[in-house]
Structure formats: structure tokens, C-alpha cells
Amino acid sequence: MTILNASLTRRRPSLAADVADLDVTPVMNMFIILIPFLVSMAAFTHLAAHHFGLPRDEGAGEASTASELPLTVAVGTAGVVIVKGDVVLAELPAGEDGQDLDLLAAVLTDQPAGRLVLAVDDPVGVDVVVTCLDRCRAAGFDDVGLAAGTGVTLGAGAKP
Amino acid sequence: MSALVAARHGPTPVRPAARPQLTSLVDMMVILVVFLLKSFSVEGQLVTPAEGLELPVTVDAAPVPAGRVVEIGPETIRVDGAHVLATAVATSDTTALAVALARLAAEGAGPVVVQCDRRLDFGVLGHVLRACGRAGLDDLSLLALEDES
Structure with missing residues (x-):
């Protein structure tokens, strides 16, 4: 069986x-x-934060040398201008899709890391500001100050 | 009568206890546990995004610090959960925001986490940031959703 x-x-x-x-x-x-x-204990949305400062009123007359001045990235609806002191390093005109922020990352990577001031014009969207902060951080600029811009005008300096 | 029936048919057979089939339930539980383990977070969520707020998306940002919250929504601006003023009049009415932020600074607030709707312009955000700076709150963070792709 x-x-x-x-x-x-x-x-x-x-x-x-x-x-x-x-x-x-x-x-x-x-x-x-x-x-x-x-x-x-589950987190279904992962949040992150961009830490930034509010830059003091530090003009060219208050810095002892030009190298101490922070790199300034002016973001406007017309495009992005990267300035060091009174020297325009690059001008990135906006296309139909908005600001060329990939090119911004490429330009920032060539610069020595240090302090950076992001001067943003009022009509620029908040998501563009966050993308700019992403690009700055990816290029090694951790000390970023966020300031109000005074209007980006292109045509005054070099193109990359 | 029943004794007569029992005598005629013999003793009633003992049925085994009915056991429910749990295999499919265990399969479902295993899938659920794997999904929950994947989204498990040891740190937990220190900040909860405000209702109706669409946060901007980031790919490279730091962990969220624990701190006081300033919410800039499409309709209202809130400081620590309390309604302060309407977003539409944020750039013209400076008093209410200044008072709320000064109260926050007087309480010895540490880091301030700013939650701003992605559909807004920098004009509103910049106005709130300037008010934070005037109130002495300069340890600021901008909240964003982490892009996991």
C-alpha cells in the first residue's frame, strides 16, 4: 500500500x-x-530642502579684492547672466522653452566653488528658481544666497 | 425518537473542523510588506506639505530641517499654520506679515522652512523672504519634492 x-x-x-x-x-x-x-513609518512622498541665505548688502566697494566678491547669477525672463564682480562671464538667452539651465550648469562647473548669489526677477517662476538652486548645488556651490533681481538685460557681455 | 434514529443509522461521524484557506491572504500580505519596506523611512517626515500646495520638484537637495513653517499657497500665506494674509495682496500689505514673522523671531525660531507653491512667481516668494530677513530670520530653507526618477 x-x-x-x-x-x-x-x-x-x-x-x-x-x-x-x-x-x-x-x-x-x-x-x-x-x-x-x-x-x-512609511514615507510615500520624499521631501527635500534647499538651504539658502539672504545676502547682505555687499557691493563692489565693500569687498577688499575682486576675488572675494560672490559669483552672481541673474535669472530673468529674458535669460540668465553670470557675473563675477563687474565682469560678465556668460549670457544665456532664454529660448522658447524658457531659460537654458543645462548650459548654466556647464558654465558654473568651470568656476571655482565658493559663494554664489542668485538674483531672480519677480516674474520668474518658483520652479525655475528651484531648478537653478539644483544646478548651483550640482556645480559645487553650497553657499547660495537668494536675492531679488533688478531685471536681466542681455547683450552686455560674452556668450559661452 | 432520536435514540431510535441513532440506533438505526449508527453513531454520527465527527466532521473535521473547517479551516479557511489562508494561502492567498498570505500572498497578499507578502506583497504589502515588500511595498511598505520599500517606502520605509527611519527619519520619518518632519514637515508635512500644506494641503492644496504644489511643491516644486528638486533633484539635488538636502534633508528637511525641523523648524517653523511659512506656507505660501496660491490663496493664502500662513505662518506656523495660522492664516496671515491673502497671497493676492502679499506684495502690497506688509504689516500683517511683518508682525507674524516678528512674533516668530521673538519666540526664538530656529530654521524656517518655506513652502511655496510652484505655480507662483518669485515676486511673492521674494517679498516673503525680504520680510523674513527684516524680522531677523535668516536661516531659511525652501521645501521641494524629491524627484526619485
Whole structure:
């Protein structure tokens, strides 16, 4: 009879499954304890923050050397201008899709990391400001000041 | 009568206790636990975004500091959850915001987390930041949603 059973389960595995009936109640009990704990500790949206300062009134007359002046990135609807002291390093005119912020990242990467002031014009959107902060941080500028711009005008300096 | 029936048919067979089939439930629980483990956060969420606020998206930012919250929504500006003024008149009415921020600074607020709607212009945000600066709150952070892609 035992030989007959063995040969049956070898040919039909479903018979063997009927024999091995696991008691899953302890597993269910563990899940019922685990799931409320995991739900309470889950974060479904990941938030991050850009830390920035409010730059002091530090004009060219107050800095001892030109190298001490922060790099200034002026962002306006017309485009982006990157200035160091009174030297215009690059002008990035805005296209149909808005400001060319990828090019901004490329220009900033060539500059030595230090202090940076982001001067933003009033009509520029908040999401553009956050993208600029992203690009500055990616280029190694962690000390960023956020200031109100005075209007970006292009055509005064070099193009990259 | 029942004894007669029992004698005629013999003893009633004992049925085994009915056991519910839990396998599919365990399968579902395993999928749920894997999903929850994937979104598990040890740090927890220190700041909750305000209702109706669309935060800007960032790809490279720092963890959110624990601090007081200034919310700039499309309709209202709130300081620490209390309504201060309407966003539409934010650039013209400076007194209410200045008073609220001065109260915050007097309480010895640490970092200030600014939540600003992404649909707004920098004009409104800049106005609130200038008011923060005048109140002596210069440890500022701008809240954003982390892009996980």
C-alpha cells in the first residue's frame, strides 16, 4: 500500500500537496503586527530642502579684492547672466522653452566653488528658481544666497 | 425518537473542523510588506506639505530641517499654520506679515522652512523672504519634492 501511495504522488504531485498542509496562522499573526508598524513609518512622498541665505548688502566697494566678491547669477525672463564682480562671464538667452539651465550648469562647473548669489526677477517662476538652486548645488556651490533681481538685460557681455 | 434514529443509522461521524484557506491572504500580505519596506523611512517626515500646495520638484537637495513653517499657497500665506494674509495682496500689505514673522523671531525660531507653491512667481516668494530677513530670520530653507526618477 505504501509503495502504491509513493508511486501515485510521484506521478501526481497534487496528491503530495494535499498531504503537506502548512499552518499559516502564526505567519498571519506576524504580518498583522508588522503591517501597522510599517504603515506608520512609511514615507510615500520624499521631501527635500534647499538651504539658502539672504545676502547682505555687499557691493563692489565693500569687498577688499575682486576675488572675494560672490559669483552672481541673474535669472530673468529674458535669460540668465553670470557675473563675477563687474565682469560678465556668460549670457544665456532664454529660448522658447524658457531659460537654458543645462548650459548654466556647464558654465558654473568651470568656476571655482565658493559663494554664489542668485538674483531672480519677480516674474520668474518658483520652479525655475528651484531648478537653478539644483544646478548651483550640482556645480559645487553650497553657499547660495537668494536675492531679488533688478531685471536681466542681455547683450552686455560674452556668450559661452 | 432520536435514540431510535441513532440506533438505526449508527453513531454520527465527527466532521473535521473547517479551516479557511489562508494561502492567498498570505500572498497578499507578502506583497504589502515588500511595498511598505520599500517606502520605509527611519527619519520619518518632519514637515508635512500644506494641503492644496504644489511643491516644486528638486533633484539635488538636502534633508528637511525641523523648524517653523511659512506656507505660501496660491490663496493664502500662513505662518506656523495660522492664516496671515491673502497671497493676492502679499506684495502690497506688509504689516500683517511683518508682525507674524516678528512674533516668530521673538519666540526664538530656529530654521524656517518655506513652502511655496510652484505655480507662483518669485515676486511673492521674494517679498516673503525680504520680510523674513527684516524680522531677523535668516536661516531659511525652501521645501521641494524629491524627484526619485
